[in-house]
Amino acid sequence: MTDTETPAATYCGRFAPSPTGPLHAGSLLSAVCSYLDARRHNGRWLVRIDDIDPPREMPGASDAIRRSLEVHGLQPDAAVSFQSACRDRHLAAIAELRSRGHLFDCGCSRRDLRRHGRPGPNGPLYPGTCRHGLPAGREARTLRLRVDQERDSFDDQLQGPIRTCLAETVGDFIVRRSDGLPAYHLAAAVDDGGGHITHVVRGHDLLWCTPPQRLIQRLLGLSSPVYAHLPVLVDQHGFKLSKQQGAAPLDDRKPAANLWLALQRLRQAPPAALRRASVATLWQWARSHWQPERLRGLERIVETGTGE
């Protein structure tokens, strides 16, 4: 997102949708923004399907997502990857964190956490019940990462300097779930870290996830990407459009209209004359006129219908 050009070989961005439903107008903004940032830097752009949460998956969603990306001209520079295929790598990272003493077994349920957790900005903070050993009669359910006085500071390319004290924002967090699967922070941190992905462009709703993911990368000795968190699309009532809330899927029969609207929402002011242009023409225009600085400091974009 910076004006300083990143050499082609060093930029690798990604779009990482979860297959919990088809793409909607909000997820298109993330895809378009990360794609244009990669193109602007002559970088590579990858698509990774974050299929690490089988209970939340919707059958057919990953195919629908891939089809939507294709008809919208969002062509990745390598075959689409699947996070589930990297489970061994995620489990190895958990084993390494454990062997270095960063994790502890936790017997608490979500209900325990709701009852006893301290209120935090992103949900209840872990009260420390199992931090120094499982209390008698408790069985290990999850593995948590011990967060002490870790602070984090980084420069978000769109949101500016971010400073956090992790104990106050996330607390001890889960890296292996009660069903034995790696948790989102762990999988994302490992797959984005180590120089594989150099730039992460994603929604502002995930800004709070960046410090714990950077912490995991630090503890594992992996480099962290540059982050940019773009505003999220919200409805008239201020609620984020999301697959879980049943946001309307993108209409793949009118990709050019969807793209024009996405560019408009992203404050790029596409000319009205391009409203009926082809997908290829729109991309050509967008690539040469991309001005991400117009999104700087913005956290939300209100969806005001299709005629914006």
Ligand code: GLU
């Ligand atoms: N898979 C996550 C989602 O769809 C996004 C992950 C990310 O961009 O880090 O919400």
